[in-house]
Amino acid sequence: DFYDAARLKLCGDLGQVLFSPFDLRDEESIARAVRYSNVVINLVGRDYETKNFKYHDVHVEG
16 A cells, blocks of 8 residues: 555655555566666565465565
C-alpha cells in the first residue's frame, strides 16, 4: 500500500527512493521492478504469517 511506504520516501533525496509494485510469486514482475536499479533493498519481510504467504514463501522463496 502506498500510504504504508510513503514515510520511507523521506529517507533519500528527490528521485532516489522509488517504490515499484510487484508480485512476489512472479519472477518477471520482480525483474521489471528492479530493471533500472543499482541498489535494491528488500523490505518484504514479515514477523507473522498471513493467509497468502507463509514464512518460507517470503523469506526463502521470495
